[in-house]
Amino acid sequence: xxxxxxxxxxxxxxxxxxxxxxxxxxxxxxxxxxxxxxxxxxxxxxxxxxxxxxxxxxxxxxxxxxxxxxxxxxxxxxxxxxxxxxxxxxxxxxxxxxxxxxxxxxxxxxxxxxxxxxxxxxxxxxxxxxxxxxxxxxxxxxxxxxxxxxxxxxxxxxxxxxxxxxxxxxxxxxxxxxxxxxxxxxxxxxxxxxxxxxxxxxxxxxxxxxxxxxxxxxxxxxxxxxxxxxxxxxxxxxxxxxxxxxxxxxxxxxxxxxxxxxxxxxxxxxxxxxxxxxxxxxxxxxxxxxxxxxxxxxxxxxxxxxxxxxxxxxxxxxxxxxxxxxxxxxxxxxxxxxxxxxxxxxxxxxxxxxxxxxxxxxxxxxxxxxxxxxxxxxxxxxxxxxxxxxxxxxxxxxxxxxxxxxxxxxxxxxxxxxxxxxxxxxxxxxxxxxxxxxxxxxxxxxxxxxxxxxxxxxxxxxxxxxxxxxxxxxxxxxxxxxx
Amino acid sequence: xxxxxxxxxxxxxxxxxxxxxxxxxxxxxxxxxxxxxxxxxxxxxxxxxxxxxxxxxxxxxxxxxxxxxxxxxxxxxxxxxxxxxxxxxxxxxxxxxxxxxxxxxxxxxxxxxxxxxxxxxxxxxxxxxxxxxxxxxxxxxxxxxxxxxxxxxxxxxxxxxxxxxxxxxxxxxxxxxxxxxxxxxxxxxxxxxxxxxxxxxxxxxxxxxxxxxxxxxxxxxxxxxxxxxxxxxxxxxxxxxxxxxxxxxxxxxxxxxxxxxxxxxxxxxxxxxxxxxxxxxxxxxxxxxxxxxxxxxxxxxxxxxxxxxxxxxxxxxxxxxxxxxxxxxxxxxxxxxxxxxxxxxxxxxxxxxxxxxxxxxxxxxxxxxxxxxxxxxxxxxxxxxxxxxxxxxxxxxxxxxxxxxxxxxxxxxxxxxxxxxxxxxxxxxxxxxxxxxxxxxxxxxxxxxxxxxxxxxxxxxxxxxxxxxxxxxxxxxxxxxxx
Numbered sequence: 003x004x005x006x007x008x009x010x011x012x013x014x015x016x017x018x019x020x021x022x023x024x025x026x027x028x029x030x031x032x033x034x035x036x037x038x039x040x041x042x043x044x045x046x047x048x049x050x051x052x053x054x055x056x057x058x059x060x061x062x063x064x065x066x067x068x069x070x071x072x073x074x075x076x077x078x079x080x081x082x083x084x085x086x087x088x089x090x091x092x093x094x095x096x097x098x099x100x101x102x103x104x105x106x107x108x109x110x111x112x113x114x115x116x117x118x119x120x121x122x123x124x125x126x127x128x129x130x131x132x133x134x135x136x137x138x139x140x141x142x143x144x145x146x147x148x149x150x151x152x153x154x155x156x157x158x159x160x161x162x163x164x165x166x167x168x169x170x171x172x173x174x175x176x177x178x179x180x181x182x183x184x185x186x187x188x189x190x191x192x193x194x195x196x197x198x199x200x201x202x203x204x205x206x207x208x209x210x211x212x213x214x215x216x217x218x219x220x221x222x223x224x225x226x227x228x229x230x231x232x233x234x235x236x237x238x239x240x241x242x243x244x245x246x247x248x249x250x251x252x253x254x255x256x257x258x259x260x261x262x263x264x265x266x267x268x269x270x271x272x273x274x275x276x277x278x279x280x281x282x283x284x285x286x287x288x289x290x291x292x293x294x295x296x297x298x299x300x301x302x303x304x305x306x307x308x309x310x311x312x313x314x315x316x317x318x319x320x321x322x323x324x325x326x327x328x329x330x331x332x333x334x335x336x337x338x339x340x341x342x343x344x345x346x347x348x349x350x351x352x353x354x355x356x357x358x359x360x361x362x363x364x365x366x367x368x369x370x371x372x373x374x375x376x377x378x379x380x381x382x383x384x385x386x387x388x389x390x391x392x393x394x395x396x397x398x399x400x401x402x403x404x405x406x407x408x409x410x411x412x413x414x415x416x417x418x419x420x421x422x423x424x425x426x427x428x429x430x431x432x433x434x435x436x437x438x439x440x441x442x443x444x445x446x447x448x449x450x451x452x453x454x455x456x457x458x459x460x461x462x463x464x465x466x467x468x469x470x471x472x473x474x475x476x477x478x479x480x481x482x483x484x485x
Numbered sequence: 486x487x488x489x490x491x492x493x494x495x496x497x498x499x500x501x502x503x504x505x506x507x508x509x510x511x512x513x514x515x516x517x518x519x520x521x522x523x524x525x526x527x528x529x530x531x532x533x534x535x536x537x538x539x540x541x542x543x544x545x546x547x548x549x550x551x552x553x554x555x556x557x558x559x560x561x562x563x564x565x566x567x568x569x570x571x572x573x574x575x576x577x578x579x580x581x582x583x584x585x586x587x588x589x590x591x592x593x594x595x596x597x598x599x600x601x602x603x604x605x606x607x608x609x610x611x612x613x614x615x616x617x618x619x620x621x622x623x624x625x626x627x628x629x630x631x632x633x634x635x636x637x638x639x640x641x642x643x644x645x646x647x648x649x650x651x652x653x654x655x656x657x658x659x660x661x662x663x664x665x666x667x668x669x670x671x672x673x674x675x676x677x678x679x680x681x682x683x684x685x686x687x688x689x690x691x692x693x694x695x696x697x698x699x700x701x702x703x704x705x706x707x708x709x710x711x712x713x714x715x716x717x718x719x720x721x722x723x724x725x726x727x728x729x730x731x732x733x734x735x736x737x738x739x740x741x742x743x744x745x746x747x748x749x750x751x752x753x754x755x756x757x758x759x760x761x762x763x764x765x766x767x768x769x770x771x772x773x774x775x776x777x778x779x780x781x782x783x784x785x786x787x788x789x790x791x792x793x794x795x796x797x798x799x800x801x802x803x804x805x806x807x808x809x810x811x812x813x814x815x816x817x818x819x820x821x822x823x824x825x826x827x828x829x830x831x832x833x834x835x836x837x838x839x840x841x842x843x844x845x846x847x848x849x850x851x852x853x854x855x856x857x858x859x860x861x862x863x864x865x866x867x868x869x870x871x872x873x874x875x876x877x878x879x880x881x882x883x884x885x886x887x888x889x890x891x892x893x894x895x896x897x898x899x900x901x902x903x904x905x906x907x908x909x910x911x912x913x914x915x916x917x918x919x920x921x922x923x924x925x926x927x928x929x930x931x932x933x934x935x936x937x938x939x940x941x942x943x944x945x946x947x948x949x950x951x952x953x954x955x956x957x958x959x960x961x962x963x964x965x966x967x968x
Binding site: 036038039040043044045046047048051052054055071072073074075077078079083095096097098099100101102103104105106112113115122125126129135141146148150152163165334336 | 519521522523526527528529530531534535537538554555556557558559560561562563566578579580581582583584585586587588589595596598605608609612618624628629631633635646648817819
């Protein structure tokens, strides 16, 4: 959070005109993250890291209630272990970073920097699990992972290293595992919607798009401001694919030996990027109050002759508010109030309090909302309540605004010819027969793909037809360009 | 924490007879950690990881008060960056793990898996710091690091990958930096002594033993049960070595440009290993109550005919205690009380509550201390107070016992001929002239080295003579074998 006078605080790119450029400009100017000298690897600066810590604590609390325990498994995975599950290694090996040298010696076997930890964890699971009494086993870790992607890196959204939690569980029955898949997705939805103010679609991935090695993948899909789709957290039912490859068996109550049923699920720092992208505006970031590192910033406005009285009033207010809110008093003498307004708007602090000599006289302050810019004078006696209500209102209004954008950028597609036009800025909602050939045709011929089979639109079999081949539709699906 | 009936819970090795074997046996049997299939890289299982999380929260709280902020920097460091500070790269390159392949392509420049993050962080610091207003800058990260050591790996104590926090700060003056070195060492002492119940010696490392690239290193040194020394957390004053190599300059109040003064400091998972080693006994681990994941375990003792009444009483007690203590009710039906006693003793739970049918009748329970094995009957009405006092008493007694061992294993050395005998099981305390030649002679001719120049014994210049050359001593030093 180091900004010197000479730096340009103004955001030059308009979000509506060039979303991609706007995003990078805002992230860098707001001082929350930066590229490093390794292509695709980022520095997460304290302001953004504090949001991640908040998310960690929210998720930990919820995982704990499900009986999930945190642990730590090694970063480095021997090649032979990664190769044990066939589909898994096929999916991941194109993007693995390999350690081949230790000190000055060539290693006998190269080691993968974990792209995900199924293989290293399940080797242990096969030792730990003996009997039905050991199940369910629910382990989570908060770690860094590396995927050597070759697409253009984008801060938070597409990085070669990112932070995440990865949960890995083993169950005695498929039913028990599948129940957990739903519980986890609900936790992810809650955090996204109620904390990050991000609406989403929940659904199942197609066979082509599922996690490498999974029986099926369910996920949360978000819409970016440019109408593209981006995948949020996901949850994979692994069936017995890995338990067979890693020999994870247990003696069941009937004394018969069976393979366990497994899930894995993850929530990554990408989610911060989606949040920054969705809520920000031409002035900078807007952080939803429930995860904001600073919810309220106090900016005193004074001349030399009334400096002490204004600063004293500001300090008193700060002391009063700090028990209840995450509040920051910006009493730096060397910057003007105007500079400070810009800086905190850029950083997305949801609420600003301005306090000048006349406010002191009248026992009031001015509240300014970051989302709407609305100003109001509030008596000091009512300030605490007023802040609480305003923060709630900002939280709600960010979600509503994002929901509205989401809904306005979905269009039903009936004819295949319309698809290319629709996905140029929107998601298409249409029928699909379920044939991978039709899915592949979309992928090959348009720049879009089937991003999810949404749960809420597939409770009953759909009426329509497949938008590609015209046969009766088996699913309603969203088709969109992927970010 | 998965233990099946068939496993052997008894610890076969006596701590006093073979400490090294005892240590590995206890760590593995207690189910808190395990080796993985990568030599030297370990799995930290939930029980031990919970202690680490406790330490994280204690340190974070204290760092925050000093104005330290958490952030995250990339895992991978380009070779050219690592090479920027000459002594630093010389010290670390023999043990760096290198990534040379991404996907299927050879990388143009090999990337170090961070052994420590000075270089990658300070590249950013040089961009972030412009003016005296940006100082002090205090950044911390909780991460994994890899040092490809070639000595025999030992769980927690010597692993190729470990977890730690690394704090990195930049200051306008040397005085300000040096003040922080002391503040941090005091925090480390407090956590070690008051939470992990580990006594220590604080002092300065010799020039030969200091951190590669530091101006000087201060550290906390512990004694192992076998009388060897092991280094705990340390704090390095880097002077301007790195700021000159990485061009980290600031405009001072007088408008002149100056290089910043820097520190780095770290606390690692090794500390858990030291704690397990110091406190454990022939029955297993003993976890100090203030960091124990389970402080109290309730073991109901019943026959079929009084099962319900005992279990009900146990559950009531559990509900009563759980608000105040970290308590676990072991109501597993398939294990005997004796088996449970062994298991929780092995895991080092500081306090056990036994509750049987006669206890229920008399409204009492039996408390059993893990450290002394002492048993006492306590009326339910007084249980909460009694537990609190007993946990306090265990915490104190573990520290006292460790202090006593420490003091009893220090012996003054006057003559060089006595050194080899003393360091075979103890630390030698003697004079040193300060000449690296004498230090080197000790290292070459005995199996020991100067492990620290203790602060408390060097407040005044020492009277004696150098144990090696006989010239007047400049320092009192501890000489010991290093674990």
